[in-house]
Amino acid sequence: MKTPTAVVTAGPTLEAIDPVRFLSNRSSGKQGYAIAAALRDKGFDVTLVSGPVALDDLAGVTMVRVESALDMLAAVQGALPADVFVAVAAVSDWRPAETAPRKLKLDKAGLTSLALVENPDILKTVSNLAPPRRPHLVVGFAAETHDVAELAREKRLRKGCDWIMANDVSGDAMGGADNAALLITDDGEETFERAAKSEIAARLAARISEAVARTD
DSSP, rough: OOOOOEEESSOOOOOEESSOEEOOOOOHHHHHHHHHHHHTTTOEEEEEOOOOSSSOOTTTSEEEEEHHHHHHHHHHHOOOSSSSEEEOBBBOSEESSSOOSSOOTTTTTTOSOEEEEOOHHHHHHHOOOOTSSSSSSSEEEESHHHSHHHHHHHHHHTTTOEEEEEEESSSSSTTTSEEEEEEEEEEEEEEEEEEEEHHHHHHHHHHHHHHHHHHH
16 A cells, blocks of 8 residues: 655745844744654655744654745755645744845944845645646645634635645644644535644544545
8 A cells, every 4th residue: 555645834034134133033844753753653745844933853754954935945945745744833924135255344334224025925836836746635724813713715716726724823723832733625514613733733634634535
């Protein structure tokens, strides 16, 4: 029997302004790492593409460490095809249009304005790949601070992913040990009550495993 494969992204991306400064966010990577570990424990061959986080490598998982959104996209594309893609990473929406080779000085170059360009949309890119490059199941995450369910429903349709996990990050969800989420699929919605991120991950991995088994 073929071993199912999964690619998971986790953590933030880091978009360099100069050799010292960067744009990023508060993602700790804990939820993505927990999902990768839970899928591994379900028998998946897992590749974890991780942004810069203060977490140890996972045993039994193929680790790919990256920094920028462009690096993450390249690593994800290099890990495909796979049965499942779970986009947990909080990818920076923008990056500086140019990265200065030397530290910018406020009294000369000035940082009162910064030209930005959009980063590639990794979830949308993977969701819209043609088979067999597109995974059978593409799961996105929607980290919102308000109108969480409504915005997540819109995001699932806009990105073209199969499932989306919505979570409220107005509190400490991005850096804390616990999380709560709403799983949105074509079949309906399921609330994951607040629990340890490892428990949230185990529940999601169980749903993913069941879905992949139905496609065999």
